[in-house]
Amino acid sequence: MREKLKTAKRWVVKVGSSLVTNSGLGLDKGAIAHWAEQLVNLQQQGIKFVLVSSGAVAEGVSRLNLKARPKEIHLQQAAAAVGQMGLIQAYASCFMRQNVHTAQILLSHEDLSDRTRYLNARSTLSTLLEMGVIPVVNENDTVATAELCFGDNDTLAALVANLINAEVMIVLTDQEGLYSADPRFHSSAEFIESASANDAKLMEYAGKGTSLGRGGMFTKISAAKLAARSGTSTVITKGTDSDVLLRVANGENLGTLLEADSEPMAARKQWLAGQLTLKGSLVLDDGAVKVLTKSGKSLLAVGIKQVEGKFSRGDVVACLDESGSEIARGLANYDMGEVQTLMGQSSEKISELLGYAGEEEIIHRDNMILS
Numbered sequence: 001m002r003e004k005l006k007t008a009k010r011w012v013v014k015v016g017s018s019l020v021t022n023s024g025l026g027l028d029k030g031a032i033a034h035w036a037e038q039l040v041n042l043q044q045q046g047i048k049f050v051l052v053s054s055g056a057v058a059e060g061v062s063r064l065n066l067k068a069r070p071k072e073i074h075l076q077q078a079a080a081a082v083g084q085m086g087l088i089q090a091y092a093s094c095f096m097r098q099n100v101h102t103a104q105i106l107l108s109h110e111d112l113s114d115r116t117r118y119l120n121a122r123s124t125l126s127t128l129l130e131m132g133v134i135p136v137v138n139e140n141d142t143v144a145t146a147e148l149c150f151g152d153n154d155t156l157a158a159l160v161a162n163l164i165n166a167e168v169m170i171v172l173t174d175q176e177g178l179y180s181a182d183p184r185f186h187s188s189a190e191f192i193e194s195a196s197a198n199d200a201k202l203m204e205y206a207g208k209g210t211s212l213g214r215g216g217m218f219t220k221i222s223a224a225k226l227a228a229r230s231g232t233s234t235v236i237t238k239g240t241d242s243d244v245l246l247r248v249a250n251g252e253n254l255g256t257l258l259e260a261d262s263e264p265m266a267a268r269k270q271w272l273a274g275q276l277t278l279k280g281s282l283v284l285d286d287g288a289v290k291v292l293t294k295s296g297k298s299l300l301a302v303g304i305k306q307v308e309g310k311f312s313r314g315d316v317v318a319c320l321d322e323s324g325s326e327i328a329r330g331l332a333n334y335d336m337g338e339v340q341t342l343m344g345q346s347s348e349k350i351s352e353l354l355g356y357a358g359e360e361e362i363i364h365r366d367n368m369i370l371s
C-alpha cells in the first residue's frame with residue numbers, strides 16, 4: 001500500500017490547529033512555508049491537492065490577546081473570524097512566493113450533505129485544481145460549529161476527500177501517528193504503522209485531544225473511517241518532520257496508514273448504485289446510448305430526446321434507451337426545466353439558452369453508473 005501512495009494523484013492535506021500555530025504561539029510561518037515548498041514540488045510532479053487547515057480560532061485568540069481559547073462558542077466564532085484573515089494571508093503569501101495562487105474556501109458539513117451545494121462545491125474545487133490554484137479549506141465558523149465543538153476539521157477533511165475523489169488524505173498533526181495506548185503512560189504501547197481504516201480496535205487505541213484544536217486521535221480515526229467509505233486511505237503523521245509530505249509521496253514508512261478497502265471511483269459508483277430514489281428519467285437517442293455504454297463518456301444535452309419526472313440539480317436520474325430500458329443512472333447537473341430547454345442542443349449553446357453556463361455535461365461520467 002505504501003507503494004500505492006507513490007502513484008496517488010489526488011490528495012487532501014489536513015493541517016491541525018496546534019501545528020499551524022506552533023501550539024498557540026501565533027502562526028508558524030516557517031512551518032507553513034516548508035509545507036508550501038513541498039506541496040508546490042508535488043504539484044509539479046502532477047499531484048493535485050486541497051489543503052484543509054484549521055487554526056483560525058487559535059490565531060484569533062493570539063491576535064486578540066486572549067489568555068486562552070474561550071469556552072463560549074460565540075467567542076470562538078468571533079476569534080475564528082479574526083484569525084481566518086491571518087491564516088489565509090499566511091498561506092497566500094507562502095505560495096505566492098513560488099508563484100502559485102491559493103483560494104479560500106469556507107464550507108460546512110451541511111453544504112456537503114445538500115446535493116446542489118455538494119455539486120457546486122465540487123465544480124468550484126475541480127475548476128481551481130485544473131487551474132493549478134491551491135484551495136485552502138476551513139469550516140465556515142460563522143455559520144457552523146461542528147468542527148469548533150469536536151472536529152478540528154478532521155471530519156471536514158474527510159468530506160472534502162469524497163468531494164474531490166482523493167486517493168489519500170494526509171493528516172498532519174503534532175503526534176508521530178497512532179499508538180496502541182498512550183506511550184507517555186504505557187511502556188508497552190506499540191506504534192501502529194498500518195491497519196485497515198475499519199479495524200474495530202482503532203477506536204480503543206485513540207486518546208483525547210489537546211486544548212487548542214478539538215481533534216484528538218479519536219476524531220482522526222473517525223475521519224479516516226469516513227474517508228475510507230469513499231475509497232480514500234489516510235496517513236496520520238507528524239507535520240514538523242522535515243520533508244514529511246515528499247517522504248510520504250515517496251512511499252516512506254512514516255506515520256500511521258489507515259487503508260481504505262476500495263478505490264475512490266469504485267466507492268463512489270457503489271454509493272450511486274445504492275441510490276434507489278430516482279427523481280426522474282431522461283430518454284436518450286441511440287447515439288447517446290452508444291456513447292455512454294461503449295465509450296465511457298459523459299451525457300451531453302444533444303443526445304437527450306425526452307425528460308420525465310421532477311428533479312433538481314444533484315438529484316439522481318435514470319437514463320433510458322428509446323424502448324424504456326434503463327442503461328445508466330447518475331447525478332443531474334441541471335434541473336428538469338433546464339434539461340427540457342437544453343435537450344437536443346449542443347453544449348456550446350448552454351449559456352445562450354439559459355443565460356448562464358454550468359457544467360457542459362448533463363451528467364458527468366464520474367457521477368454516473370451503468371445499469
Ligand code: GLU
Pocket residue numbers: 017053054055056057058080138139141147148149151152153212213214
Ligand atoms: N475551524 C476551526 C479553526 O480553524 C476548527 C478548529 C478548532 O476548533 O480550533 O480554528
